[in-house]
Amino acid sequence: MTILTLAVLFAGALAYAGATAASALYLSRKREMALILTRRLALLGAGLFLLVFLLRWAAWGCLPMTTAADALVVFVILATAVMFVSARDTTRAVSSFYLPAIFVLVVLCACAAPATFGQAPRALHGVFLAGHVILAFLAYAFFLGASVTSVAYLFQSRHLKKHHTVGLFQALPPLERLDQSLFLLIRHGYLMFAATLLVGAVWAHFDRELLGPRWYLAPKILQAVPMVLFYAFVFHARQCGLLRGRKLAFAVLIGFSLMLGIYLVRALLGLSYYHFWESSPWAS
Amino acid sequence: MGVVAVGLSHHTSPLALRERLHFPPETIPAALRELQNRLHGGAAVILSTCNRVEIYAHHEKDAVALCDDIRAFIGCWHRIPDSEFVPSLYEHKGPEAVGHLFRVTASLDSLVVGEAQILGQVHEAFMLAQDQQTVDKVLSALFQRAFSVAKQVRTETRIGAGKVSVASIAVDLAVSIFIDLADKTVMIVGSGKMGESTLKSLLARGVGRILLVNRSAEKALVLAEELGGEAVPFEDLDEALTRADIVVTSTAAATPILSPGHFQRALRKRANAPMFVIDIAVPRNVDPAVNELDNVYLYDVDALKQAAAENLEARREEIDQCLRLVDDGVAKFVQWMQSLIAEPAILSISEELHGIRERELQKLLDAHPDLTGDQREAVTQMTRRIVNAILQRPMSQLKREVATDDPSFVLQLVRRIFGLKES
Numbered sequence: 001m002t003i004l005t006l007a008v009l010f011a012g013a014l015a016y017a018g019a020t021a022a023s024a025l026y027l028s029r030k031r032e033m034a035l036i037l038t039r040r041l042a043l044l045g046a047g048l049f050l051l052v053f054l055l056r057w058a059a060w061g062c063l064p065m066t067t068a069a070d071a072l073v074v075f076v077i078l079a080t081a082v083m084f085v086s087a088r089d090t091t092r093a094v095s096s097f098y099l100p101a102i103f104v105l106v107v108l109c110a111c112a113a114p115a116t117f118g119q120a121p122r123a124l125h126g127v128f129l130a131g132h133v134i135l136a137f138l139a140y141a142f143f144l145g146a147s148v149t150s151v152a153y154l155f156q157s158r159h160l161k162k163h164h165t166v167g168l169f170q171a172l173p174p175l176e177r178l179d180q181s182l183f184l185l186i187r188h189g190y191l192m193f194a195a196t197l198l199v200g201a202v203w204a205h206f207d208r209e210l211l212g213p214r215w216y217l218a219p220k221i222l223q224a225v226p227m228v229l230f231y232a233f234v235f236h237a238r239q240c241g242l243l244r245g246r247k248l249a250f251a252v253l254i255g256f257s258l259m260l261g262i263y264l265v266r267a268l269l270g271l272s273y274y275h276f277w278e279s280s281p282w283a284s
Numbered sequence: 285m286g287v288v289a290v291g292l293s294h295h296t297s298p299l300a301l302r303e304r305l306h307f308p309p310e311t312i313p314a315a316l317r318e319l320q321n322r323l324h325g326g327a328a329v330i331l332s333t334c335n336r337v338e339i340y341a342h343h344e345k346d347a348v349a350l351c352d353d354i355r356a357f358i359g360c361w362h363r364i365p366d367s368e369f370v371p372s373l374y375e376h377k378g379p380e381a382v383g384h385l386f387r388v389t390a391s392l393d394s395l396v397v398g399e400a401q402i403l404g405q406v407h408e409a410f411m412l413a414q415d416q417q418t419v420d421k422v423l424s425a426l427f428q429r430a431f432s433v434a435k436q437v438r439t440e441t442r443i444g445a446g447k448v449s450v451a452s453i454a455v456d457l458a459v460s461i462f463i464d465l466a467d468k469t470v471m472i473v474g475s476g477k478m479g480e481s482t483l484k485s486l487l488a489r490g491v492g493r494i495l496l497v498n499r500s501a502e503k504a505l506v507l508a509e510e511l512g513g514e515a516v517p518f519e520d521l522d523e524a525l526t527r528a529d530i531v532v533t534s535t536a537a538a539t540p541i542l543s544p545g546h547f548q549r550a551l552r553k554r555a556n557a558p559m560f561v562i563d564i565a566v567p568r569n570v571d572p573a574v575n576e577l578d579n580v581y582l583y584d585v586d587a588l589k590q591a592a593a594e595n596l597e598a599r600r601e602e603i604d605q606c607l608r609l610v611d612d613g614v615a616k617f618v619q620w621m622q623s624l625i626a627e628p629a630i631l632s633i634s635e636e637l638h639g640i641r642e643r644e645l646q647k648l649l650d651a652h653p654d655l656t657g658d659q660r661e662a663v664t665q666m667t668r669r670i671v672n673a674i675l676q677r678p679m680s681q682l683k684r685e686v687a688t689d690d691p692s693f694v695l696q697l698v699r700r701i702f703g704l705k706e707s
Contacts, residue, residue: 032440156460161581163583163587163590163591165456165457165460165591165594166595166598167598170460174460174463175460175558176462176558180463241555241557243556244555244556244557245579
């Protein structure tokens with residue numbers, strides 16, 4: 001079963017590699033065929049990753065989301081879904097900006113999978129925990145989408161400012177459409193992230209033994225609170241027109257980069273558990 | 285192949301000569317009839333635009349002789365001595381003529397490469413010839429193929445992307461900033477000709493509201509009445525700016541009338557919604573520093589000209605891919621022309637087999653006089669379907685063989701197999 005799952009995962013990774021190559025071709029040559037190929041291969045890749053998810057679920061009997069590889073599988077599927085929902089019709093060309101970012105995740109996933117797919121993922125106890133994790137992944141997928149759309153916005157805006165209006169500029173959607181798309185992605189991501197924290201708090205309240213009494217001081221939570229505040233600020237600032245256009249795009253990019261950086265540092269230092277303060281020398 | 289193209293274009297001749305050789309639309313029917321008389325039959329299409337005068341013809345006679353006749357017709361029709369126009373003429377024969385028509389129709393030979401007008405002009409020329417019944421099966425297929433190649437070139441490449449005139453570039457840029465112009469407000473400051481033409485282009489794209497600002501209230505009112513907009517006094521420029529999504533300036537002012545401060549105030553009031561500013565005036569009406577502001581995109585005459593030049597260059601970069609599509613189209617058409625050689629043989633075989641069918645059918649019907657009319661018809665139809673079904677595959681194969689192999693050998697072999705007379 002593990003070998004089959006790995007084979008499907010690598011096939012999916014290959015499809016994403018093809019989609020990324022096609023997206024690079026589209027970005028450089030603007031051939032419509034390359035964009036169609038990008039989207040079809042991305043769909044195939046997402047389909048195969050979904051199959052990996054189902055195979056893991058069938059093999060171990062619990063939602064596979066807790067190991068790094070499993071989490072990345074889910075995240076890649078959700079990021080692809082966000083791409084298909086947000087970059088459609090007149091904004092299809094933005095898909096080509098999504099693929100390189102998604103492909104980095106796919107590569108990380110393919111590297112981590114052989115070491116972890118032989119083991120069972122940690123079970124998510126209860127509906128609250130499962131809901132909390134799924135909502136968090138969805139929020140991250142929207143934030144990734146917002147960052148990618150920001151890149152497209154900055155690209156388009158820079159070309160307009162520099163009076164360089166040929167090539168990829170002509171294939172990308174109007175600035176107003178990108179701005180609208182960016183706002184929707186921030187709004188959805190922010191709402192999902194806020195819901196994630198809410199569901200997490202309810203879960204922690206009901207499961208004090210598992211998380212310990214000072215769960216709210218865990219590094220994970222200490223990272224999440226400023227993030228939700230940041231996205232709350234960005235969302236409301238855009239809503240009232242205070243932050244718009246290039247400034248909004250830069251804010252979203254910087255925010256996401258910070259979130260990613262802190263997440264990586266936390267993961268490297270092994271600060272992902274909730275009993276940090278109980279096990280630390282400062283615990284009373 | 286007896287298809288030729290004879291003519292001259294902006295590449296080979298000055299405007300003065302093209303004017304003298306031009307066929308006004310009302311004279312083309314008579315010219316086509318005259319040409320057909322001169323050629324003793326055959327088919328012809330006359331394409332006459334401001335950039336080219338061309339005659340496409342198909343005839344059984346030799347292509348060189350056909351070109352001679354067309355050249356003589358042109359001189360005779362316009363009463364111009366050969367020496368004055370023949371050096372500027374080009375003559376394309378066979379596949380070269382086909383390729384030339386495909387390039388012309390796909391706008392690869394146009395003065396402004398990629399412009400869409402030529403497709404309509406070729407279509408009109410073809411329709412005119414069709415009305416005059418000077419188009420045969422070959423010329424009809426040739427033009428249909430030319431239209432389909434032109435369509436393919438426009439959809440599969442970016443040859444038509446990006447406009448090249450100031451007014452249309454301004455509209456294209458507006459569309460690349462705003463989703464829908466229907467809910468947008470355009471403000472025009474001044475009453476210059478270029479500004480008016482840009483405004484008309486924006487109106488044609490369905491821009492929602494118009495504000496007309498002019499130092500002369502009378503002029504503003506006249507324009508507002510003419511274009512269906514709202515006249516705004518010059519003193520209210522600041523207030524009008526907050527309502528405008530697109531600003532077009534074309535006043536004769538010697539110094540800028542709109543500064544970054546104007547736009548900063550407007551942006552604050554309009555919650556930083558983007559603004560597109562087209563400054564067509566020389567000297568400029570808008571301070572260039574305005575382009576440094578977030579959410580304001582300023583294009584002056586130089587920027588618009590730069591965009592036009594880039595668009596034209598981008599179109600030129602697409603030409604190689606377009607030419608590949610044209611070459612494919614030419615190859616397919618030449619193959620189809622070759623397959624026509626097999627038509628007499630196919631017709632003979634079909635007649636031969638249907639002759640056998642009819643004889644045998646008659647014997648059967650004579651032997652069964654009790655069959656009703658419906659039954660006789662049903663049997664007749666069935667035998668016809670059987671013979672057609674038997675013929676279909678070998679005849680398609682025969683067309684392919686004569687198009688690719690030595691046609692005379694293949695046709696001789698087929699004639700021998702079916703016992704057909706030499707044609």
